[in-house]
Amino acid sequence: MLIPLANDPRDYAWGSTSLIAELEGREPSGRPEAEVWFGDHPGDPAVTPDGRTLDSWIAAEGKDAGIPAPLPYLLKLLAAASALSIQAHPSKAQAEAGFAREEAAGIPRDAADRTYRDDNHKPELIVALSDEFRALAGLRELDATRRLVAELGEGAAPLAERLNGEDAALSAVIGWLLSDGADAARDVIAAAVAGDSDEFSAELDLVRTLDADFPGDPGIVVALLMNLVTLRRGEGLFVPAGVLHAYLEGLGVELMAASDNVLRGGLTPKHVDAAELVSVLDPAPALPPVIRPRDVGDGVRAYDVPIADFALYAVTPGVTPATVPLDGPAIALATSGAPVVAGTASQDEAVLVPGAAVLVTPDEGAVRASGSGEVFIAQPGR
Template identity: 65%
Template sequence: MLVSLVNEPRDYAWGSTTLIADLEGRAPSGRPEAEVWYGDHPADPAIVPDGRSLGEWLADEGAAAGAPKKLPYLLKVLAAASPLSIQAHPSKQQAEAGFAREEAAGVARNAPERTYRDDNHKPELIVAVSETFTALAGLRELDATRRLIALLGDAGRPLAQRLEGTDAAASLRDTIAWLLSGTAQADVDAIVAAAAGAEDAEFAAELALSRHLNAAYPGDPGVVVALLMNLVVLQRGEALFVAAGVLHAYVQGLGVELMAASDNVLRGGLTPKHIDVPELLAVLDPNPGPPPVLKPEVHDGVERFGVPGLADFALSHAEVQTDAATRVPLEGVAIALVTSGEVEVTASATGAQATLIPGCAVLVTPDEGTLGVTGSGDLFVATPGR
């Protein structure tokens, strides 16, 4: 069975006024359009043709086709014109404990100071749809960060001293705690000012981003936290995977994002919203390393982005060509989404068909097994993982 899905863009302030409209081939609304959600998350579920939410449809009819009553993942189109907050997400165990703690304390689930809005973890991946997609992801190896800080002269000395320890993870955790403590503002301002005037071939992009972030969030300590992070510029079709505890911030571009169905966010700067520093530090993975770029498996022309042992989701991507039919194997309940061209999908068991243009999506029930694809364009298919 194929079930058409539609939804309206969410108008977060960081959203682009043009990227989603251009994708969908329509005039811009004049408002920021940040995300379109194709899922059953109760905060903004997709709508099926008879007007019910996807969550209602799954509860009423999904079982008959082998679909779960609740999807394990949430598929989105994300369009960033300005930086999102620096953030990390909890593990499953941390989410369950934090949610229970805030429930017992009587914190309203929609309260601005609420941290755990559900009891689920939120690993996520994003694939670039625009020609480039800029992000911060993970903490940079300390040798490189020390070279960057050395460019800041006397202003960078307090930061450098905190990163001198032999335990890189402990040094980074303590440094982030200090930057977000509220007691380091004079040093933050001096570091940001020094970065604004610094020049260096190796770190030209990082220094330019620091200036950009400070223009958007003047005086925010997250501008300095960003100097500790990997700057990643994905090319179209490349992907990042963000595991529990990994600091990240999407900066600019259009992408297809897939995550566990959760809304738990621990913020670490570049935001006017609530920052729970102790809880962020409790979930933070402070280990430095390379950017978490995720390479796909490729079978019969279909790329599959998945993480071994992660059962919540995997994402397949096919560049569909007019001269060849494509088959996408399904691993449970799926959502198919087109981001360019025009693609016809055919369910293998029932023969049900749908023609998809950019921004259009369909739910594919698990009894179908395989999706046949013809036409020309980019098709993404979200499924549970392995």
């Protein structure tokens, strides 16, 4: 069975006014369009053709169709024109403990200062649809960060001092910046805005942009500690638990575990709990977690991620159809052309346009894509 899904874009302030409209081939609405959700998450469930939300449809029809409730993943289109908040997500164990703690404290789940809104982790994968997708991901190798900070001169001296020593703890530096280091952060930002560097020119340009959008925000200095990443179309960025990240600009397909647990580290007017962020943070410097797809069949590429919550495939059918076996309920989302998606058991099919999606029930056994264009298929991982 194939169930068409639709949803309206969410109008977060950082959203693009054009990227989703261009993908869908329509006139822009004039408002920021940040995300379109294709899933059953109660925060904004997709809508089925009979007018029911997907969570309601699954509650009524899902058992007979072999669909668990809720789905273990959430698929989105994401379009950023400016930076999202710097953030990290907890592990499953951290989420369970934090959720139980806040439930016991009686903090309403929709409270502005609530951190754990559910008991799940939120690993996520974004794949670039635009020619370039810019992001911050993970903490830069420490020697490189020391070189960057040294180029900022006396204005960054307090930060440089905290980064000295073989045992310099980046988590402690981040905690200081977000709690007691606001004055020092403004000095570092001023030095970076006025600074010049051959090696780190892109990072300093980013500081200027962020300071225009978030004047004096300590998170701008947190951004200076992070890897600046530019994805090319089709490349992915996987963010596991504890890894700091922030999307900056571009259009992408995002797939994540179904959770709303976000610990923020700046670039936002929302609640920042520095101590809790530091408690879940992975402070180890590492290369950006870029994922390039792996060919797994004719016209089928897989994005390998080390979790069981979700799997993502990019499908570009050729002369012969491309087939993806199912490991559970899948959502197919078209991103170009006019792909024809079919279930191999029922032979039911749907012609998709860019931005259109269908739920494919697991009893279909596999999804077959033909025609032209590209379709992304999300389903549970193995």
